[in-house]
Amino acid sequence: MFQLDLTDRRPLYEQIREKIKELIVKGVMKPNEKIPSVREMAQWLTINPNTIQKAYKDLELKGFIYSVRAKGSFVTPLDQIDNQGKRDELIREVERIGRELLYLNIPKEDIIAKIEEIYAEKEAGPDD
Amino acid sequence: MFQLDLTDRRPLYEQIREKIKELIVKGVMKPNEKIPSVREMAQWLTINPNTIQKAYKDLELKGFIYSVRAKGSFVTPLDQIDNQGKRDELIREVERIGRELLYLNIPKEDIIAKIEEIYAEKEAGPDD
Amino acid sequence: MFQLDLTDRRPLYEQIREKIKELIVKGVMKPNEKIPSVREMAQWLTINPNTIQKAYKDLELKGFIYSVRAKGSFVTPLDQIDNQGKRDELIREVERIGRELLYLNIPKEDIIAKIEEIYAEKEAGPDD
């Protein structure tokens, strides 16, 4: 599914959180699809279940998944995510990165091309 | 100059590093301009000099500033920065953020507009 | 009749208990009225009958309903409920919430207005 980088200085739960978010965002995991249980995931990655749980809890707080007792955890359908707050936060990141790229004299076309590329993939038909 | 946010979960030295980077990137600090000494900065922010030291060390490692013994630290002129490595790293960040925005159904125009805006500021004449 | 929220962190039986209590309290269900059987309710909500059973048991313990063997469960008439114990418990909750609202500088008029509103509905004629 994915691998952890033990040399990475970020906490494990953060890496896990980001990896799962990536799978959701890329459409590998579909809305309402069940994600592996805390214990399964812990076994695969050979780390402690508590660490996985923390990652899941984080994802739940940020709205990417929801957990149902005794059932498991599932991908939140898009229409139930609060887009606005996230949008503003992400756009602020774009601004910070954009300024840095500008400073390095990287042409804006490089950035825009990358954006177009990502959005084109989706339109052309995602690989589900 | 700038203010620290104790609520922020990032370490202080990381906040300081990013604030200074921002000043450089936005053109507030010019190439070869001297940046405040560790002690001065520590006094202004009323924090431990070691914390400032670490921030400067980081900036030096990433190539944004250089230090001259017994003289102080200075902003690295652009042509002496290794653009390529940074460019690739930043573009990868753009990709991650772009995908998340796509997932949230934010139109690509929103992102591109922000990029255009940033690059336009510069062309129109930076605020020095 | 009502819907369950799987996202809600409370156990299902607790949600069900509160929903039924709400129907009784709002006067939608009248004293001595029969409430749906455990099996019916379980079918409607497509959940396990044991879960419903637990909710009913709770309501019986708190005096909101009574059950007659082989007949079903019924809404307890008001005059047979022990008001005093419940009153004190609820007033204590009012106190806790009131203090929190005071701390947040919410004017007491906001709270009182809400109370007046609820009590006015009844006097004006309940919606049975």
Add this chain to the structure above:
Amino acid sequence: MFQLDLTDRRPLYEQIREKIKELIVKGVMKPNEKIPSVREMAQWLTINPNTIQKAYKDLELKGFIYSVRAKGSFVTPLDQIDNQGKRDELIREVERIGRELLYLNIPKEDIIAKIEEIYAEKEAGPDD
């Protein structure tokens, strides 16, 4: 400071969270005042530090306290709390409890008197 009730069925961290919230709300702990460190509190209550940390994290998420690495945890000044969301949530609780009290034929004056009492304490001069 306060005591835990081991017979209470709520998780320990939740009890701790509510007790601390109470101290803040009642004005026993002042804005920007330092609250006991995770370890101190754990010793006093003779429970595991992790449990305390979870309670503190919750309070931080809800905006009642803020934590500063290597410094400790502190009471959030009122003007930095998002009142609106909390207000609505609390008023909804008032509604639920109010309806139940109405159902039990408790006069609204009982509730209003309690509210007036709480708000009067403050005006008369809190015990700081």
Add this chain to the structure above:
DNA sequence: GTGGTCTAGACCACC
């Protein structure tokens, strides 16, 4: 079998 709570005890980064 699931998510959640809790303990005991270790270690880390930060200041």
Add this chain to the structure above:
DNA sequence: GTGGTCTAGACCACT
């Protein structure tokens, strides 16, 4: 010394 991360292992409530 502080908050934060992580492990190993136990137990609970819910369905």
